[in-house]
Amino acid sequence: xxxxxxxxxxxxxxxxxxxxxxxxxxxxxxxxxxxxxxxxxxxxxxxxxxxxxxxxxxxxxxxxxxxxxxxxxxxxxxxxxxxxxxxxxxxxxxxxxxxxxxxxxxxxxxxxxxxxxxxxxxxxxxxxxxxxxxxxxxxxxxxxxxxxxxxxxxxxxxxxxxxxxxxxxxxxxxxxxxxxxxxxxxxxxxxxxxxxxxxxxxxxxxxxxxxxxxxx
Numbered sequence: 001x002x003x004x005x006x007x008x009x010x011x012x013x014x015x016x017x018x019x020x021x022x023x024x025x026x027x028x029x030x031x032x033x034x035x036x037x038x039x040x041x042x043x044x045x046x047x048x049x050x051x052x053x054x055x056x057x058x059x060x061x062x063x064x065x066x067x068x069x070x071x072x073x074x075x076x077x078x079x080x081x082x083x084x085x086x087x088x089x090x091x092x093x094x095x096x097x098x099x100x101x102x103x104x105x106x107x108x109x110x111x112x113x114x115x116x117x118x119x120x121x122x123x124x125x126x127x128x129x130x131x132x133x134x135x136x137x138x139x140x141x142x143x144x145x146x147x148x149x150x151x152x153x154x155x156x157x158x159x160x161x162x163x164x165x166x167x168x169x170x171x172x173x174x175x176x177x178x179x180x181x182x183x184x185x186x187x188x189x190x191x192x193x194x195x196x197x198x199x200x201x202x203x204x205x206x207x208x209x210x211x212x213x214x215x216x
Contacts, residue, residue, distance in 0.1 A: 028144055032135050036100050040144050043087065043095040047104070048080040051097070054104045054129060061130040063190045064166045092119070092154050096144060098128070098137050105132040108141040110149070110158065120156040122149075138169075142176055149205045156209050159202035163188060170199065178203045 030038040043051065056072045059065050087095035090112065098106035106128035113121040124145070128137050149155055160178065162169050178201040186195035204210040 028140070030136075030140050032100070032137075034135070038105070038135075038137060038140065039099045040096055040141055041099060043084050043097050043107070045081055045084055045088075047097060048077055048084060050104050051084070051107065052077060052080045054107070055127065058127050058129055063192075064163050064169070065127065066188070092122070092152075094122075094145065094148055096141055098132075098141055100132065105129055106137050106141060108145055110145060110155070112155065119154060122155045122158045124158050124160045138172060139175075142172075146176070146205070152205070155205065157202060157204050159200065161198050161200055163190075164197035164199050170201075173201050176203070 028040050030040070032038055052075060055067075055075070056069070059067050059072045060069050084095060087093045087109065092112040094108070094110040096108040097104055098108075106126065108124075108126045110122040110124050113119060113123070126138055126141060149158065159181070160173065162173065164170075164183070180199055181202045182200040184198045184200070187198050188196045190196055
């Protein structure tokens with residue numbers, strides 16, 4: 001998941017209206033160090049099957065995800081279609097896939113908080129298959145995410161949760177300006193039966209909008 005050198009170019013725009021701005025459905029195409037092209041685009045309903053297969057593979061490869069392999073097997077194709085549709089129908093949410101020449105390599109999502117008082121808040125999550133680690137894919141997908149967030153009229157703050165022993169992910173998030181804002185002690189039990197802390201990280205999309213901290 002750490003950055004590697006590469007180049008990118010914009011694809012010809014194929015657009016959709018979200019209600020507040022026009023977004024290129026095919027956002028960017030990057031040339032990776034191995035000579036393959038990574039296309040970062042919006043998830044589509046027809047991606048449901050490949051996305052479900054990708055997620056089931058991801059939870060087998062990494063113990064840093066909250067879903068277990070047995071839990072992932074119970075997810076259905078119809079649930080996956082509904083999951084994608086929920087993002088498509090809400091202009092304040094984002095669901096990207098990383099497509100390497102027809103094969104899904106990763107996903108990124110921003111999910112808006114449901115509380116009326118927190119509609120300016122989005123929760124960020126990202127998954128990349130092990131085969132594609134250390135190719136800069138996560139970094140490129142996060143770059144596209146912030147291109148979407150920066151002009152957004154509603155979302156102002158984005159946050160995430162990460163296991164405290166996931167050093168590479170934490171390093172990546174810090175490089176994008178996320179700061180540790182809290183820690184839950186021993187709330188995750190990994191497959192090795194060790195209890196892990198979860199670090200809470202957040203970032204204001206615009207530093208100008210960050211409210212002044214108040215102390216008691």
